[in-house]
Amino acid sequence: MPKVADIERALEPTWCPGCGNHMMWKALKEVLEESGMDFEDYAMVWGIGCHGNGADFYRSQGFHGLHGRALPLATGIALTNPDLKVIVNMGDGDGYGIGGNHFIHSVRRNIDMVAIYHNNQIYGLTTGQASPTSDQFMQTPSTPGGVVEEPVNPVGVAIAQGATFVARGFAGDTEHLKSLYRQALDHHGFSLVDVYQPCVTWNKVNTFKWFRDRVYKLEELEDYDPTSRTMAFEKSMSTFHELTCAPDECKIPIGVFYREAESFTYQDGLPQLDRPMWKHAEAPRDISKILEAY
Amino acid sequence: MPLPPKGSELRIKIGGAAGLGIKAAGQTLARSFVEAGLEVFDLSEYPSLIRGGHNTYTLRVSPRPISSHVETVDVLIALDRETVDAHLDEVIDGGAVIFDPDVTSTEGWLPSRRVRPVPVPLSKFAKEAGGPIMANTVALGATLALVHFPLMFLVDSLREQFAHKKPEIAEQNASAASVGYGYITKLAGDFWMGVEPIPGQPKRLLVDGNEAVGLGALAAGIGFYAAYPMTPASSILHFMAAHERDAGVVVKHTEDEIAAMNMVVGAAFTGTRAMCASAGGGFALMVEAFGMAGVSESAVVVGVLTRPGPATGLPTWTEQSDLRYVIHAAQGEFPRVVLAPGDRTDAFELTWKAFNLADQLQTPVIILGDSYLSDNRQSVPAFDLDAVTIDRGKLVAEGDVADHPEALGDGGSYLRYKVTEDGVSLRVLPGVKGAQQLGNSYEHDEYGYGQRGEAAEVRIAQNEKRMRKLDLARTLVPTPAAFGVTPAEADVAVLFFGTTKGPVLEAMRWLEPDGVKVAAMQVVTVWPFPADEVRAFIGAARRTIIIEGNITGQLRGLVREQCLVDVDDELHRYDGRPFSPEMIYAKLTEVAHDA
Numbered sequence: 001m002p003k004v005a006d007i008e009r010a011l012e013p014t015w016c017p018g019c020g021n022h023m024m025w026k027a028l029k030e031v032l033e034e035s036g037m038d039f040e041d042y043a044m045v046w047g048i049g050c051h052g053n054g055a056d057f058y059r060s061q062g063f064h065g066l067h068g069r070a071l072p073l074a075t076g077i078a079l080t081n082p083d084l085k086v087i088v089n090m091g092d093g094d095g096y097g098i099g100g101n102h103f104i105h106s107v108r109r110n111i112d113m114v115a116i117y118h119n120n121q122i123y124g125l126t127t128g129q130a131s132p133t134s135d136q137f138m139q140t141p142s143t144p145g146g147v148v149e150e151p152v153n154p155v156g157v158a159i160a161q162g163a164t165f166v167a168r169g170f171a172g173d174t175e176h177l178k179s180l181y182r183q184a185l186d187h188h189g190f191s192l193v194d195v196y197q198p199c200v201t202w203n204k205v206n207t208f209k210w211f212r213d214r215v216y217k218l219e220e221l222e223d224y225d226p227t228s229r230t231m232a233f234e235k236s237m238s239t240f241h242e243l244t245c246a247p248d249e250c251k252i253p254i255g256v257f258y259r260e261a262e263s264f265t266y267q268d269g270l271p272q273l274d275r276p277m278w279k280h281a282e283a284p285r286d287i288s289k290i291l292e293a294y
Numbered sequence: 295m296p297l298p299p300k301g302s303e304l305r306i307k308i309g310g311a312a313g314l315g316i317k318a319a320g321q322t323l324a325r326s327f328v329e330a331g332l333e334v335f336d337l338s339e340y341p342s343l344i345r346g347g348h349n350t351y352t353l354r355v356s357p358r359p360i361s362s363h364v365e366t367v368d369v370l371i372a373l374d375r376e377t378v379d380a381h382l383d384e385v386i387d388g389g390a391v392i393f394d395p396d397v398t399s400t401e402g403w404l405p406s407r408r409v410r411p412v413p414v415p416l417s418k419f420a421k422e423a424g425g426p427i428m429a430n431t432v433a434l435g436a437t438l439a440l441v442h443f444p445l446m447f448l449v450d451s452l453r454e455q456f457a458h459k460k461p462e463i464a465e466q467n468a469s470a471a472s473v474g475y476g477y478i479t480k481l482a483g484d485f486w487m488g489v490e491p492i493p494g495q496p497k498r499l500l501v502d503g504n505e506a507v508g509l510g511a512l513a514a515g516i517g518f519y520a521a522y523p524m525t526p527a528s529s530i531l532h533f534m535a536a537h538e539r540d541a542g543v544v545v546k547h548t549e550d551e552i553a554a555m556n557m558v559v560g561a562a563f564t565g566t567r568a569m570c571a572s573a574g575g576g577f578a579l580m581v582e583a584f585g586m587a588g589v590s591e592s593a594v595v596v597g598v599l600t601r602p603g604p605a606t607g608l609p610t611w612t613e614q615s616d617l618r619y620v621i622h623a624a625q626g627e628f629p630r631v632v633l634a635p636g637d638r639t640d641a642f643e644l645t646w647k648a649f650n651l652a653d654q655l656q657t658p659v660i661i662l663g664d665s666y667l668s669d670n671r672q673s674v675p676a677f678d679l680d681a682v683t684i685d686r687g688k689l690v691a692e693g694d695v696a697d698h699p700e701a702l703g704d705g706g707s708y709l710r711y712k713v714t715e716d717g718v719s720l721r722v723l724p725g726v727k728g729a730q731q732l733g734n735s736y737e738h739d740e741y742g743y744g745q746r747g748e749a750a751e752v753r754i755a756q757n758e759k760r761m762r763k764l765d766l767a768r769t770l771v772p773t774p775a776a777f778g779v780t781p782a783e784a785d786v787a788v789l790f791f792g793t794t795k796g797p798v799l800e801a802m803r804w805l806e807p808d809g810v811k812v813a814a815m816q817v818v819t820v821w822p823f824p825a826d827e828v829r830a831f832i833g834a835a836r837r838t839i840i841i842e843g844n845i846t847g848q849l850r851g852l853v854r855e856q857c858l859v860d861v862d863d864e865l866h867r868y869d870g871r872p873f874s875p876e877m878i879y880a881k882l883t884e885v886a887h888d889a
Contacts, residue, residue, distance in 0.1 A: 014745070040725050045560075048735070055732055056745045061724035063563055063733035064744060065556065066586055072553035073583075076560020076568070079544045080518050083725060084564070105549040272542045277517030278565035278691055278723065280542055281649070284682040287512050290537060291677065294499040294509075 001036050004029045006059065013057050020171030020197030020208075021051055024118060027174045028087075029058075031181040042085040045074040047099065049091035050125045050199075051118035068098030071106045071115065078113050080277040082267060085185065086113040093123050096152045097132040103154070107161045107190055112265040114184045114191045117154065120199035121206050128202030135243050138205060154194050155257055156236035159229060164189035164263035166232065167256045170215050171197040172208045176254065183256060189263035196252075205243055213247035218255030232258035303356035304488030306437060307367040307384065308430065309377030313345040316373070319430040320351030321500075322455045323437075324671060326447035327355045328500045331492030333673045335796075337363040337872075342525065342609040348376050355489050361637065362796035363670070365874045368487045369440060370409075371433045373416070378403055385409050389487070390440055392433055412440060412478065419473045424466030431467045435474030441488050445475045497676050499638075503667030503793075506638040506677075507597055508533035510645025511569055512541050513682045518561035518568040520546040520554040524576040525609045526668035527599040531571075555580035555587075555596070562592040563733050565691055565723040567649050571597025571661075574616040575606065581623045584658055586735040588628030591711065591719070591760065593652035593687075595645070599663045602870050611870030612665035614792055614843035618851070620660050621821045627757070629717075629764040631659040631771055632821035636795025640818070641667060642677050647772065654687035654770055655763045656718055662820065664843070666793040666872040688720045695728035709740040713755050717762030764822055771819040774827045778802055780834070784813035785886040787835030789828065789861065791817040791849055793872065794841050800875035801882060810886045817849065829857040839863040839885055841878060 007029045015021045032042075044060045046052040048067035055064035061084070065073040074088040095103055095117050106115065122140065123129040129142035133154070137146040158166045165187040169177040177195065184191035196215075198208050218224050218235065225231055235253055242250070267273055306323070308316050317338050324334045335354045341347040354363055367384045370377065372393040382403055385391060391409050394416035404411050414436045416429040423432070431452065438445055449468045456464035501509070508530050511519070519534040521527065531547060538545040544561075548554040554570040561568035572580065577598045587594045598620050602613035620632055631651050635641040641663065648659040690698060695708045701720035703709045710731035712719045719740075722729040732742030737753055739746035746752050777799060781787040790798055795816050802812045815831045817824060832838050832853070838861040842849045845868040854860050865881045867873050 009743075011745070039730050040727060043563075043724055053744075055734070056743045059730050060732075061730055063560065063590070064735060065559075065733075066582055066735050069552060069556040069583060072548065072556035073560040073563075075546075075553075076518065076520070076557035076562075077564055077724075078560075079546065079557070080561040080566040080568070081564040081725065101549050102553055105553070270544055272539055273544055276564060276566070276725065277542075277544060277561070278567070280517040281515030281567040281684055281686065283515070284646075284679070284684055285512050285515050285541060286679075287509055287541075288679065290512065290541070291499065291509065291679075294501050294505065 002033065002039055004033050007032055009057055009059055011057060014053055015050060016201050018200040019050070020120060020199070021054060021118060023171040023174045024116070024177065024195055024197055025054055025057060027177045028181060031178050031185065034182070035185055037085065041083070042087060043077050045070045045077065045086065045088045047090040047094035049094045049118070051089050051091045052094070054089060068094050069102065070094070071099060071102040074113055075106065075111055078111050078267065079270070079273065082273050083276060088113060088115045090115065090117050092117060092119040092121060092133045093131040096154055100132070100152070104157070104161055107158050107163045107192065109266045110164055110190045110263060112189055112267050114193070117192070117194045118197045119194050120197045120203060122199045122203040124199050124202055135205065137243055153236060154192070156233060158192050159233045159236050159258050163192055163258065164260040165191040166258045167193045168254045169193055169195040170211055170254050171195055172212055176217065180256065183259070187259065189260065189265050211252065214250050214252045215254050216251055218253050218257065226256045226259050227261070229258055302488060303354065304369070304441060305352065305354050305364060305367050306369045306371065307350055307352045307381060308371040308373065308433070309348065309350040309381055310373030310430070312340060312343055312347045312349045314373055315427060315430055316349045316351045318455070319434060320353055321671065322451045323434050323448065324353050325454070325500055326451040328498055328673045329450060330447045331495035332357055332489055333360050334500065334671070335360050335363055336671045338669050340610050348380065350377070350381070357489055357492055360800065362800045362875050363872070365876045369437050371437060372398055373430060373433070375399060382409065392436055392440070394429065412436065414474060414477060419477070420470055423470035423473060428467055428470040431470040432474035435471035436478045439475040439478035443489065444491060445471065447491070498673045499676055500671050500673050501638050502529070502669060502671045503635070503638055503641045503663055504529040504599070505533055506641035507571070507645045507661060507663070509677065510642040511595070511649070512537060512543070513679065514646040514649035515567050515684055516543055516569055516649070517566040518544045518558065520548050520557045520570045521572060522548050522551045522554055522576060524573045526601060526665040527571045527573050527576070527597060529668070530597060551576040551579035552583065555583035558594050559583055559587050559590065559592045562587070562594050563724065565689065569595040569597065571599060574598060574600045574603050574619060577620070577623065585624030585626060585628065587658040588624065588630065588760070589626070589735060589737065590733045591656040592658065592733070593656050594658045595648045595652050595661065596658060597661045597663065599665065599668045601665050602868070608870045610665065612843065612872050613868060613870065614664055614794070615845070615848070615868065617662070617791065617820060617844070617848040620662055628760055629655065629657050629767060630821060631655065631657070631767055631819065632662050633659065633772065634662045634792040634818060634820050635667060636793055636816050637667070637674070638672050639674050639677070644772065644818070646682050650683065650685040651767070651770060653689060654685055654718070655767055656687065656721060657763055662792065664793055688718055690720060690722040690726055693726055695722050695726055698722065703740060707741060710742045711738060711740045711756060711759070713740060713759045716766045717759045718766065768822050771822065773818070774824050775816040775818055777814040777816070778812045781813040781831050782834045783811055784835055785811045785837065786882055787831060787838045788812060788814040788841060788882070789817065789831065789838065789849070789853070790814070790841045791820055794843060797873040797875040797878050798841060801878035804875065804879050805882060808883070810883065812882060823852055823856040825856040828853055829859055832857065832859050832861060837862050837885060837888070839865060839882070841865045841873065843867050843873060
């Protein structure tokens with residue numbers, strides 16, 4: 001089975017030194033090694049953004065798609081080859097902004113796949129504009145007067161929309177992140193892992209230290225029940241933080257917010273998906289019976 | 295008065311408010327004529343709404359092959375007064391108007407010296423038979439009695455139409471038809487137009503263009519279809535969804551056309567024969583991912599069934615104004631194939647061929663149609679299923695990539711985008727041992743990685759590799775189709791693409807007895823443009839004309855650009871209506887006289 005060294009390419013990643021993407025890359029490679037999956041067992045899909053450059057740093061069966069469109073591209077793979085586990089990497093602008101429509105519909109579809117969002121609350125690759133998850137009042141080149149909108153709450157939206165696995169990680173804690181990746185890979189259904197991944201170049205507010213001062217783990221709470229959608233939704237609402245709020249007032253939960261033990265996936269509703277769909281094109285399909293109706 | 299086609303045939307138009315089941319009734323009638331051995335062509339015209347508004351269904355029936363609708367009507371079934379007001383002029387001298395005196399007033403159009411009024415208490419009979427919705431069925435029965443055509447074919451078709459409903463529905467409809475038939479039979483017997491059953495005819499199909507496209511895709515082994523509803527393409531989605539279980543196709547109604555096209559590229563990545571379709575507006579949303587299919591060398595088929603634009607345009611009408619658009623859609627340059635079926639038989643054949651071309655070339659292929667093709671049914675000879683072949687090109691679906699050393703680079707890595715002489719690389723599917731690869735929307739190196747794609751020499755090599763596939767395409771795509779005499783013999787030579795085929799062929803039949811010699815060329819593959827054939831055709835002809843359904847002359851522009859020649863004349867239509875053979879007959883007669 002492939003080891004971390006097989007999964008990565010002999011190529012120095014081009015992310016900025018200290019970028020959260022390095023930690024996410026490390027965590028995913030290690031989990032892939034542990035998973036025992038062979039190269040042929042999974043496919044990886046990327047959107048466009050700093051995270052997407054990661055497509056070049058893995059050896060995989062993969063597709064580096066369009067900005068915002070990784071989910072439908074991955075869905076096309078997942079709905080035509082049941083033998084492939086599909087892992088999707090997206091950014092926050094990519095996945096929650098331009099791709100926001102696909103986000104909502106992929107959640108409610110419960111496609112069996114893993115969706116990892118590299119959430120740095122900023123547009124990195126296009127030099128630091130506000131993203132859909134930027135905090136309110138944040139000043140950026142595209143919002144010199146400060147962001148007016150409320151940030152998208154991906155965890156809350158997903159839970160409200162019927163997601164069957166919702167987790168949030170922090171790139172500064174790779175061991176914890178790996179446990180989330182493991183659970184996401186194990187989940188039968190759409191597994192959303194939103195990862196705070198500080199941008200060291202463009203986001204001078206939500207830094208590693210800023211997060212370290214604020215994050216806490218849901219699994220360390222005594223009375224938290226991740227199978228309760230109500231509790232999960234309530235927790236998801238505590239995530240909005242203001243730029244100026246003090247660490248002890250702005251606590252940010254990470255961990256598994258919600259999971260459904262048994263979930264009916266989109267693929268479960270497709271009895272015709274009992275084999276890779278290319279096999280239907282090995283010979284012309286006999287349509288003579290269908291033609292009788294014409 | 296438009297020119298009536300020569301020869302014995304029957305033209306029936308049903309008009310009324312949307313929601314009255316006019317199209318369904320008309321199609322049932324069409325089916326009964328086909329079962330009786332006759333040829334039919336129908337035309338549905340309807341506004342973009344579900345209730346109210348004015349709908350018509352026109353059915354042309356003939357004992358000989360026909361290829362389009364005509365402008366004239368023998369029997370007008372007016373389910374409301376608006377139908378009389380809008381269509382009385384289309385009824386030929388001596389034709390009949392069937393109407394319900396309880397619904398449609400006779401004020402202002404009766405008495406008439408020109409047409410024969412046939413009042414039938416349609417609503418009353420329908421209510422007696424089981425419900426007012428069956429007024430159109432009563433009218434169908436009355437129509438058949440009027441033209442002395444046996445009722446039994448209609449009764450059989452009604453039973454077939456309602457086979458999946460409660461048995462009494464079929465019987466109520468059969469009885470409604472009989473009541474209308476009996477009423478007219480008793481009244482008068484001197485009206486005779488048209489057609490008789492022809493026993494022993496070989497089996498023909500009654501299909502619209504979307505069904506033909508769907509059937510072609512099924513025959514070709516499609517495994518994935520994704521779409522967002524948009525007129526006139528929506529019924530392909532319905533067709534594919536209806537067969538998703540029995541044929542084994544994953545069919546996805548997506549959140550938008552962007553998702554549909556991206557999913558199709560994903561499906562092609564796993565080696566699945568995959569297709570999406572929409573109108574021009576939906577295709578606009580697909581365009582970015584269409585370009586991704588080009589740069590990632592994905593074998594996908596896209597149906598673009600056009601309607602008049604721009605933007606929402608005229609949703610339920612027809613036009614050929616997206617030719618340039620589909621040829622050029624997406625930023626950057628990459629090879630594509632655009633096939634333009636002219637009728638339902640073309641639609642079936644070109645669709646299954648499109649899947650082969652997509653695989654052979656590893657690039658997107660477009661089926662370019664329009665509402666006139668999508669919406670309207672035509673009786674056609676049974677499709678030639680024996681001719682259907684599957685050619686997946688350079689594809690390895692199973693095994694070990696190590697068995698294909700020609701596709702491996704240094705260190706044994708599989709090169710998905712290996713530069714080859716014909717531009718096509720060996721496509722080894724994910725799941726094959728050792729086939730790690732990166733499909734990419736970025737420019738990329740031979741493996742698929744984007745980072746090295748920025749190197750000038752890599753960009754040049756990949757760009758040229760892809761474009762070489764266009765040269766290969768020229769050797770694989772269907773060539774233009776020729777009709778009539780040779781251009782050298784012709785009084786007038788006609789060039790067209792797509793659904794103009796039907797009315798052109800029809801007009802050519804009418805011109806034959808006039809002694810006007812016509813040569814016609816259908817540009818079947820509109821991209822890559824068949825410049826040599828078109829130039830030769832124009833060069834050999836004395837007088838040439840392009841007929842196309844748009845305002846700017848897009849095909850003519852392509853001819854000038856690609857062939858460096860021009861034609862003498864042109865005929866356009868851009869009011870949302872299809873060309874009629876009457877229009878083309880008149881124009882060709884005029885051009886031939888000038889020649």
